[in-house]
Amino acid sequence: NAGVTQTPKFRVLKTGQSMTLLCAQDMNHEYMYWYRQDPGMGLRLIHYSVGEGTTAKGEVPDGYNVSRLKKQNFLLGLESAAPSQTSVYFCASSQRGGENTGELFFGEGSRLTVL
Amino acid sequence: RKEVEQDPGPFNVPEGATVAFNCTYSNSASQSFFWYRQDCRKEPKLLMSVYSSGNEDGRFTAQLNRASQYISLLIRDSKLSDSATYLCVVNMINDYKLSFGAGTTVTVRA
Secondary structure: OOOEEEEOOEEEEOOOOOEEEEEEEOOOOOEEEEEEEOOOOOOEEEEEEOOOOOOEEOOOOOOEEEEOOOOOEEEEEEOOOOHHHOEEEEEEEEOOOHHHOOOOEEOOOEEEEEO | OOOEEEOOOOEEEEOOOOEEEEEEEOOOOEEEEEEEEEOOOOOEEEEEEEOOOOEEEOOEEEEEEOOOOEEEEEEOOOOHHHOEEEEEEEEEOOOOOEEEOOOEEEEEEO
């Protein structure tokens, strides 16, 4: 049972470098999300998608871009990494969305350090 | 004011003890409520949903108090394996954004 898989698990970047985090889910979920988790703060939504070909901004979208070209994949891109983007990133998916969002299924997380 | 606030703890309890903690939410339009469990350096996983009438799942009991805008989680007969951070999660009507609390850390000692 793969569920939600994120790659890479760890990455160290220098300021200004770019990178892409890949999220893949095998549960045929329509809804996918990217969160970041920082010490002392709850998970914060970066971007989300309600279906293939759609994306929307969450509460902290600046400095990130996303794409959902295939239903099972949700990519998070950092065009020019900044130290403030040092965080643990979690991808999640759900069968339902909006006010009916039930269980979120999370990937194992990607730890990103920007020097 | 944060949308969801939790006492960070840590709550250090001996095995077999009962531990309870609350989570307050700021938006009265909140519709759905959940408790997630997150082990150290792992991903969050759903522990239980919180229903208006309150609900139990084994040793875990969740309650919702809409008037005072808080939910609670009670763990009876604590086990070492209950040591984790418990995240309070709230969903509002017509909103795709689940609001997460920063978590309450529970450590159960032998």
